[in-house]
Amino acid sequence: MPIIALCHIDRMATWEKGKTEFECPHCGEKYECTYMNFPARDKGSFNCEKCGKEARSWDGCIDYFDFKLVDSKPGNM
Numbered sequence: 001m002p003i004i005a006l007c008h009i010d011r012m013a014t015w016e017k018g019k020t021e022f023e024c025p026h027c028g029e030k031y032e033c034t035y036m037n038f039p040a041r042d043k044g045s046f047n048c049e050k051c052g053k054e055a056r057s058w059d060g061c062i063d064y065f066d067f068k069l070v071d072s073k074p075g076n077m
Contacts, residue, residue: 015039021070024048024055030070031055035062 017036023029029050038061045057046067058064 020064022056024051024053026053026055027051029055029072032068032070033064034066035064037062 015037017034019032020035021030021032024031027048027050029048031046031048033046033056041060042063043059044064045054046064047053048055049069050072056064
């Protein structure tokens with residue numbers, strides 16, 4: 001039987017959802033994405049559309065999705 005790691009969430013709290021911005025640590029492209037807190041751990045990663053390298057990874061109670069390029073810089077790569 002698989003074991004699921006549960007994250008502490010106040011019983012009265014709702015699942016927080018919002019937007020955040022970040023830059024690819026390799027080429028500096030700016031992205032916006034949506035995040036949501038979950039009661040169980042989530043793991044994933046996102047690769048930059050410009051350079052193809054891993055721009056963001058996560059392993060915890062927050063999931064990231066709906067990645068959008070905010071400010072494309074010409075000539076990067």
